[in-house]
Amino acid sequence: MSDEAIAVFQVEARENLELIEQGLLDLLDRPEDRDLVDAVFRGLHTLKGSGSMFGFDALAGFTHHCETAFDRVRKGEVAATTDLVSAVLAARDHMRRLMEDPTGDHGAAGDVLLADLERAVREADGNAPVAAAPVQTAWRIRFDLPSHAFKNGTNPLALLAELRDLGEARVVADVSRVPPLSQIEPTDHYLAWDVTLTTDQGRGAIEDVFIFVMDEMNLSIEALDASNADAVVADQTGPAEVVAEGPSILPQAAAPAQVAAPVQSSAPTAPDAAEAGVAKTAKPSESVRVPADRLDELMDRVGELVIAQSRLSQIANSGVDTALRAVSEEIERLSGELRDTMMVLRMVPVATLFGRFRRLVHDLARETGKVIELSTDGETTEIDKTVIERLADPLVHLIRNAADHGLETAEDRAAAGKPATGRIRLSAHQSGGEVVITIRDDGRGIDRDRVRAKAEAQGLIEPGAALSDHDLLQMIFHPGFSTAAAVTNLSGRGVGMDVVKRTIEALRGSIDIASRPGEGSEVSLRIPLTLAIIDGLLVRVGQGRYVIPLGAVEECLELSLDEDLRSRGRSFISLRNSLVPYLRLREMFETGTPPELHQKVVVVSTGTERIGLVVDQIIGDHQTVIKSMSKLHSGLPTFSGATILGDGGVALILDVGHLVAKGQQQEAQMREAI
Amino acid sequence: MTKRVLIDAALVVKNVVVLRQAILDAFEEDDTISLDLADEQPVDLCGLQLIESARRQARAVGKTLVLERPATEFRPVLDAAGFLTDATADDLQFWLHQGPAQ
Numbered sequence: 001m002s003d004e005a006i007a008v009f010q011v012e013a014r015e016n017l018e019l020i021e022q023g024l025l026d027l028l029d030r031p032e033d034r035d036l037v038d039a040v041f042r043g044l045h046t047l048k049g050s051g052s053m054f055g056f057d058a059l060a061g062f063t064h065h066c067e068t069a070f071d072r073v074r075k076g077e078v079a080a081t082t083d084l085v086s087a088v089l090a091a092r093d094h095m096r097r098l099m100e101d102p103t104g105d106h107g108a109a110g111d112v113l114l115a116d117l118e119r120a121v122r123e124a125d126g127n128a129p130v131a132a133a134p135v136q137t138a139w140r141i142r143f144d145l146p147s148h149a150f151k152n153g154t155n156p157l158a159l160l161a162e163l164r165d166l167g168e169a170r171v172v173a174d175v176s177r178v179p180p181l182s183q184i185e186p187t188d189h190y191l192a193w194d195v196t197l198t199t200d201q202g203r204g205a206i207e208d209v210f211i212f213v214m215d216e217m218n219l220s221i222e223a224l225d226a227s228n229a230d231a232v233v234a235d236q237t238g239p240a241e242v243v244a245e246g247p248s249i250l251p252q253a254a255a256p257a258q259v260a261a262p263v264q265s266s267a268p269t270a271p272d273a274a275e276a277g278v279a280k281t282a283k284p285s286e287s288v289r290v291p292a293d294r295l296d297e298l299m300d301r302v303g304e305l306v307i308a309q310s311r312l313s314q315i316a317n318s319g320v321d322t323a324l325r326a327v328s329e330e331i332e333r334l335s336g337e338l339r340d341t342m343m344v345l346r347m348v349p350v351a352t353l354f355g356r357f358r359r360l361v362h363d364l365a366r367e368t369g370k371v372i373e374l375s376t377d378g379e380t381t382e383i384d385k386t387v388i389e390r391l392a393d394p395l396v397h398l399i400r401n402a403a404d405h406g407l408e409t410a411e412d413r414a415a416a417g418k419p420a421t422g423r424i425r426l427s428a429h430q431s432g433g434e435v436v437i438t439i440r441d442d443g444r445g446i447d448r449d450r451v452r453a454k455a456e457a458q459g460l461i462e463p464g465a466a467l468s469d470h471d472l473l474q475m476i477f478h479p480g481f482s483t484a485a486a487v488t489n490l491s492g493r494g495v496g497m498d499v500v501k502r503t504i505e506a507l508r509g510s511i512d513i514a515s516r517p518g519e520g521s522e523v524s525l526r527i528p529l530t531l532a533i534i535d536g537l538l539v540r541v542g543q544g545r546y547v548i549p550l551g552a553v554e555e556c557l558e559l560s561l562d563e564d565l566r567s568r569g570r571s572f573i574s575l576r577n578s579l580v581p582y583l584r585l586r587e588m589f590e591t592g593t594p595p596e597l598h599q600k601v602v603v604v605s606t607g608t609e610r611i612g613l614v615v616d617q618i619i620g621d622h623q624t625v626i627k628s629m630s631k632l633h634s635g636l637p638t639f640s641g642a643t644i645l646g647d648g649g650v651a652l653i654l655d656v657g658h659l660v661a662k663g664q665q666q667e668a669q670m671r672e673a674i
Numbered sequence: 675m676t677k678r679v680l681i682d683a684a685l686v687v688k689n690v691v692v693l694r695q696a697i698l699d700a701f702e703e704d705d706t707i708s709l710d711l712a713d714e715q716p717v718d719l720c721g722l723q724l725i726e727s728a729r730r731q732a733r734a735v736g737k738t739l740v741l742e743r744p745a746t747e748f749r750p751v752l753d754a755a756g757f758l759t760d761a762t763a764d765d766l767q768f769w770l771h772q773g774p775a776q
Contacts, residue, residue, distance in 0.1 A: 150687045150719070150720045151687070155718075155719075156719055156755070157718075157719060157751070157754050157755060160754060160755065160756070161754070170759060171754075171755070171756030171759060172756045172759045172760050173755050173756040173757045173759070175723075175726050175757070178723055178726045178727050178730060179727060179730065180727060180730040180731040180733075180734045180735075181694060181697060181698055181701070181724075181727045181728050181730070181731035182698065182731055182734075184694065184724070184727045186690035186691050186693075186694045186720070186723075186724055186727070187687055187690060187691065187720065189720075189723075190723060191719065191723060191755075193756060195756075
């Protein structure tokens with residue numbers, strides 16, 4: 001088996017495991033939902049089959065045990081209790097380990113999980129929903145396989161063996177289409193089968209046998225006994241409607257069946273759950289799977305193209321060659337469109353991120369003994385895939401904190417007059433060039449007194465120092481800071497919030513926290529949509545050129561020399577009845593140049609806070625391909641990166657979040673001085 | 675005269691192209707072809723399909739194809755694949771040498 005084939009299997013197995021997990025989590029809320037049970041079962045079945053096919057024997061073996069146990073839920077013999085579903089969830093994690101590390105020694109852990117699962121099934125045995133007594137039904141199954149079946153490794157004998165596992169089967173091979181030797185393409189498949197199967201399983205179980213080959217085969221499943229078929233239809237998942245005989249693939253060996261519901265993979269005949277499931281499995285994908293690194297490579301190329309185009313524009317605009325200028329403008333338009341298309345390719349909905357946290361919250365609830373409900377909002381909001389990947393860990397920290405520190409136990413909540421169920425709400429929405437992700441809980445809120453005491457004990461503030469509420473809450477972002485009375489497995493080790501803040505800032509984002517005692521806390525993350533290319537405003541300060549992310553720019557104003565001199569010492573401008581602090585970048589960067597006669601103020605904001613940045617000249621907008629700073633310069637907080645300009649020069653990209661914080665600090669000092 | 679074709683390779687998908695040619699060549703040489711399937715060689719459905727195809731070739735060109743020995747070793751695969759479920763006397767004679775000799 002080639003490494004590539006195994007890599008593809010692993011990608012698909014990961015997706016399958018995600019779906020199994022989502023299905024199980026949904027099942028916790030809707031344990032009676034047969035579609036969910038079937039979907040999880042199908043997932044396990046697929047994983048077992050494909051695992052075996054690709055040589056992941058430990059995975060296939062372990063999954064087989066879980067599938068067998070879960071099959072009892074599917075048959076209605078045991079109920080999908082919380083314990084049972086949780087045991088399968090834990091088993092699912094083990095499957096992932098077996099898939100990621102097939103050579104590892106996981107046997108003992110697997111045995112423990114299987115024992116847990118067995119116990120959960122045993123305990124659930126008494127909670128079985130009232131199930132109809134198994135009804136034996138005779139089915140006539142006729143199928144053939146595509147001509148390339150042998151070449152791609154499909155083993156029809158395995159399919160027949162699976163059918164035999166379902167009940168008593170009479171298998172008749174149809175060799176009528178096998179051509180003489182002189183005409184045969186020997187590796188093509190010409191056989192077909194007519195199987196009479198008597199089983200207490202429903203149509204869904206029969207369809208599952210063909211799950212891997214459903215796309216291309218002809219399959220007809222007919223119930224030979226109408227009354228029993230109806231019973232099975234009601235109890236299992238088969239389509240209820242009676243339809244005409246489908247395209248025959250075999251000569252009629254017996255009288256036409258009374259009930260015939262052929263399953264044609266390409267055209268489901270009923271809007272039934274089982275058929276819908278089959279259609280979902282069988283529908284050919286219209287998307288193309290591309291490795292993420294190739295996408296990154298393409299992004300780099302687009303970035304280089306944008307830089308080259310920028311140089312071309314500069315050359316074209318400096319000359320008088322109108323033809324060159326026309327071509328340059330055309331290339332500029334095309335590269336802009338290419339960039340936009342590229343950005344869309346990289347965008348993925350935050351649902352892919354939020355989906356993971358349902359499992360986290362489920363586990364946290366079990367670990368803490370709290371009743372926790374997670375709700376999500378804005379899952380269709382899209383964000384660059386790189387950003388999504390890097391957001392996962394910070395969000396895990398924040399949700400753990402909310403569950404462990406924020407939410408109270410059911411008893412404490414009852415005492416505080418709150419509902420027993422603690423709520424964590426995860427929401428996302430786009431705001432300009434940023435996505436705002438909010439984690440809100442309705443717990444006890446942050447204990448300011450404890451934060452202050454801890455900050456004083458750690459020497460972060462002087463005892464009794466006057467501190468705004470905002471600044472006090474910011475203390476929790478200091479390394480090693482934790483107000484948790486007890487260190488638990490979940491949090492309280494003081495390694496969370498500072499790491500969260502650093503990670504978010506590394507993404508050119510910002511983090512804000514609000515909290516009301518007794519009512520809960522809310523952490524807001526503002527993250528740029530992309531890390532690769534941004535629209536920027538190119539400005540000049542002294543001799544240097546700098547880029548300000550355009551998404552943060554609110555407006556540009558002129559600052560005359562007189563105004564500048566008047567406000568010296570205060571550094572505020574009046575903007576529609578509000579005072580906005582500003583920073584003189586010329587002074588910050590120590591350019592040593594005199595101020596221009598007509599300086600400009602670029603007003604930038606990060607959500608609620610805004611400041612002005614005084615520059616010498618606004619050059620114009622600039623498509624900015626972000627390059628990271630060298631190791632030597634990476635510690636400079638004022639800059640978030642660098643970019644190459646059209647003339648080959650370098651411009652530094654200003655870190656607006658940092659500058660706004662600096663401006664606010666300056667404002668606070670000024671107010672104190674006043 | 676009988677042309678004996680020794681098949682001492684696995685009767686499986688990876689060998690069927692070569693085996694087909696060997697059997698076709700034998701059809702050119704004689705009116706009766708006897709396939710000598712070596713012991714302890716694996717067989718798969720593709721191999722069985724090839725033998726079935728050779729039977730059809732014999733019928734098409736008016737020649738005779740037999741197995742040198744009953745395909746007892748193949749019996750599990752023949753049964754699993756349903757080749758013998760509704761077998762005719764001719765089928766049983768061909769595969770297992772059962773019933774009246776031809």
